[in-house]
Amino acid sequence: MEGAREVTRAATIHAVAALAGVSPSTVSRALNSPGLVNAVTRQRVLESAEQLGYQPNRAARSLVLGRTSNLGLIVPDIANPFFTPFIKAVQAQVRQASYSLFLADTDEDVEVEVEAARAMAKQVDGMILCAPRMPGNRLRSIAVHTPVVIANRQSRTAPAVTMDIGPGVRQAVAHVHALGHRRCAFLSGPRGSWSNQQRLRFFTAACQAQGVELIVLGPFEPVFGGGYRGADEAVAAGVTAIFAYNDLVALGVMSRLNDRGIRVPGEMSVLGFDDIPMASMMNPPLTTVMMPITAVARASASMLLTLLGGNGPPRPAAQELAARLVIRSTTESAARPTGL
Amino acid sequence: MEGAREVTRAATIHAVAALAGVSPSTVSRALNSPGLVNAVTRQRVLESAEQLGYQPNRAARSLVLGRTSNLGLIVPDIANPFFTPFIKAVQAQVRQASYSLFLADTDEDVEVEVEAARAMAKQVDGMILCAPRMPGNRLRSIAVHTPVVIANRQSRTAPAVTMDIGPGVRQAVAHVHALGHRRCAFLSGPRGSWSNQQRLRFFTAACQAQGVELIVLGPFEPVFGGGYRGADEAVAAGVTAIFAYNDLVALGVMSRLNDRGIRVPGEMSVLGFDDIPMASMMNPPLTTVMMPITAVARASASMLLTLLGGNGPPRPAAQELAARLVIRSTTESAARPTGL
DNA sequence: ACATGTTTCACAAACGTTTCCAACATAGGG
């Protein structure tokens, strides 16, 4: 009835043992701890395994070993270019430690975040969680069962790697202040998002410290379209510079300003946040706060790996990496008041 | 020695059974086939499970069931925006069928492709393979052990979902021909890539059929930077329109042309390929051949699911979806010869 | 009240691997 799908049953360790004329335990040893078995026997076993195309059954191995050799990574949105360097870096490091990586995308949805984490928890040895929206108690309920490293968000529950946006934000505000801007807009991102709250807080503080008036607009969706709408509100608010929640929003802003014939940076300065790969490729290239996302990825991965290594919790139970401003071509001196 | 990591052993089905005062088999049935157990007993079991925070051990279940409830997806490059709608769509469908998805990125590297597929093969019930570079025999050696659907590439080995670029390419060439272009460039992608060969072949044929001279340049890397270089070569070749291998290359072309003060589409028409999300957001929005990548994703996923359903191989063992031209603003009438 | 059928559950085997323990052979030292 099921026919062609399972023509031939996969070779087991017993089949290899039979062919090589040894016991299954010897096969296992030949494959996993070469030192414990006679060289010539081992050779024979290896040949038999090769001949039968033997591939160990991961489920059986996991069952007895109590570990899966899989790691998990949860990100809010694969399509968000901000995360691609992150994913790539984690993947590289994880692969090097000969783990496989489970990757899940939560579509920026809290429910999916929780569900994905739960589904993943039982089949990985540990996970890196980048879930800005997940409530703390849900996070905790996962962390008790599974080794977890939190990326991009502070946590008392599990080791975390975060980014200190302070330096970058202060540099950004100092930069526009030096260019003569005194009234700026902040286009905020999703209301529930931790990073949005953080960015807003730091911009507010930095602007106050430097004597720049900050108009907070939004929330806008953290994508291109959000910036499109945000641009109009910012223009209406009469600002001369715009801090966008992230680069995608900044791109949307620039596109909309261009449509309306407002020159960047001549009539309006635009600053992004994140420094996604695209930011430097825009026209003009975007001035933005660079987030050290690759460094975060590497730190998270090695934290998780040491956590799994059994050498107790990683030495710095939390780590924070500094963001900094990258000045490109979307910022310029404030336009003079037309009355001059 | 290992200390804090494994404070408390995970609850097993036996613990639940003991607490509920039934046998392990009853617990299993209560959880998996509710009809086979008395309602009141079942309630008691469920409560015990809840109380103990019981989560079934996937490895043990996989071992006896012979399936993992995981599916795999291999793509060349997560960072390539062309694949993000693909990944999203596959993910959605797979998740709906209550499978988990293993996602791997091969960094456009043949070796990694093969390695990732092999590593994945033993821990998924089936996989969707988008591996333009993998040699046919490697592909076959995987397909014999694991149900596989090939996306984006033809195959006699396994069911495949491909895109027919013919209509799109012919529309593109007809479009530029109608605008008066008679000498165009094709900026080719990676030499070994199947899709590059295919695109080149179709463009060559269509141009010949329509009486358009085609200058083939490259190969260029299929990223922004490739287009940057490609633009110079195209200008040097004296063409009036450029067919880029893909949208990213087209973006690079436009950026470079802009740097050199060559107006698009006034002095040079540019056409992309793929219609990535960014294409419509560019300035000006990019005319491009739209690849029905989301449809491919959906078709691949359902193919794999029916393949796994055990109802024999899916009815159409191969499926092909048509690409079409999307006309935006980077194409215009050919510039008149300066001599006029 | 007895045979019969149905529901509900417990027991045990099985999945494929790893690893502890014991057994055997061999070699070396006294």
Add this chain to the structure above:
DNA sequence: CCCTATGTTGGAAACGTTTGTGAAACATGT
């Protein structure tokens, strides 16, 4: 020549789950 250390192997238990088999309990019809 015996005792012991060492090296190599096989047997068996264990990991946690599912499921076939059979037994008990119970209801039903006569």
